[in-house]
Amino acid sequence: MHIIPTHINYYHLCHRKVWLFANGINMEHTSDTVAEGKLIGENSYPQRAEKYTELELEGAKIDYYDAKNKVVHEVKKSDKVEHAHIAQVKYYLYLLDKAGITGASGIIEYPKLRETQKVTFEESDKAEIERWSQDILRIVESETCPPLLNKPICKRCSYFDFCYSSEI
DSSP states (O other), X not given: OOOOHHHHHHHTTOHHHHHHHHTTOOOGGGOHHHHHHHHHHHHSOTTHHHHSEXXXXXXXXXXXXXXXXXXXXXXXXXXXXXXXXXXXXXXHHHHHHHTTOTTOEEEEEETTTTEEEEEOOOHHHHHHHXXXXXXXXXXXXXXXXXXXXXXXXXXXXXXXXXXHTTOO
């Protein structure tokens, strides 16, 4: 299996979500929250596609890469799960570093909040990302799906109906 940034993001949210996604159960197409986030990403910076490059590395697609300044731009709807967003951008930076593009950084943009979060890549991040990747492989190769988290974040998850369909 090939780890992609979505796996990294989901890993930091819910191991069940990463297992379901990696095993072909994809619920994003049914989620209004995901659709709203996609619209925000597509419409917040209409001139961006002309200014920045789309870059594909090892199956990961960086939508907005400023090659001149070596900056990955990632647009998100909300900062509610910022730790997962940071991990995803660090993974992009890790892939750039592996491809020989050193010294890159990232910016997570929250247009609705009018806020940004700078993300840097440290040498120590490599070992951490490799540990995440090994743990993701362990999770997705398991015969059984991880248990429900049953946390407030679950209510806004695209997998909510799937996970809670048998709950009373």
